[in-house]
Amino acid sequence: MKIVFLAFTTTRSEGVCNDLAWVADQGDEAVLVTVRFQSWPEVDPRARVIDLADGEARHPIPRIERLILFRIPRLGFRFLAAVLRRIGRIPVLGRPARSAEGKVPAMLQRYERFGITVHRRAYLPVYRHLRPYVLWRVARKAALRQLGLDSADLVVVADTAALPLGWHIARRYPDLPVKFTLDRTLWEKQRTAEAVTAARAT
Structure with a gap:
């Protein structure tokens, strides 16, 4: 049985x-x-x-949300830091660029807090209604x-x-x-x- x-x-x-x-x-x-x-x-x-759990994490809806809300912005901040680091080597622009580069981690932290707020208040209330159907598709596979x-x-x-x-x-x-x-x-x-x-x- x-x-x-x-x-x-x-x-x-x-x-x-x-x-x-x-x-x-x-x-x-x-x-x-x-x-x-x-x-x-x-x-x-x-x-x-x-x-x-692993199947749900691989579903397009959660993956797209993570990509748009977290991964792409993180890459953007890393790119900005790299650009400012290169500019900082130019004598004329060096000091302002290094100063701006030092602010990037704080900017990233503020954005991360913003992203978490959007995730909790905007994404999760909608996803709760979609989740049973997402899990059905995951389970079916x-x-x-x-x-x-x-x-x-x-x-x-x-x-x-x-x-x-x-x-x-x-x-x-x-x-x-x-x-x-x-x-x-x-x-x-x-x-x-x-x-x-x-x-x-x-």
């Missing part, structure tokens, strides 16, 4: 961790699909973890191959960020139950029924 938990945030981390340990205690396979696994509390080592959903018996969607992935899994695998919680009583009854059926077959 195999249960897959989709939990992209730590909102229900305690409950998910308890369910993972319970599934493992039953001798079944427990799989957790999440983002930034290092921010999670202790997860039962018997559970298999698939972390989408990477996680679905690792999950082996053909052999899964249940998928549990543990938070709202994982809803798009759960919805797409339900569409792609119509015979695979996709639920919002793990009903342990129902699961035990199902395992018992399958064990009885297997015993009768032998």
Whole structure:
């Protein structure tokens, strides 16, 4: 038996961790699909973890934001410092250029603070709405191959960020139950029924 938990945030981390340990205690396979696994509390080592953090970081939307807001400006400040350094070697312009070059690090620090403010106040509120769909596309490319959903018996969607992935899994695998919680009583009854059926077959 195999249960897959989709939990992209730590909102229900305690409950998910308890369910993972319970599934493992039953001798079944427990799989957790999440983002930034290092921010999670202790997860039962018997559970298999698939972390989408690297895939999310490589997605075009976060990459373009980092490029425009941070990487290109940093290169611009480095180029400005290099130009001023060369001008500083010219006797007539040397002293003013060296003085301006010394101010570049402070200018860069002020810009970095500005960039972080824009990231938090402008980018993140918009990205929060796009993130579930970004994570679905990331999971479709990477996680679905690792999950082996053909052999899964249940998928549990543990938070709202994982809803798009759960919805797409339900569409792609119509015979695979996709639920919002793990009903342990129902699961035990199902395992018992399958064990009885297997015993009768032998």
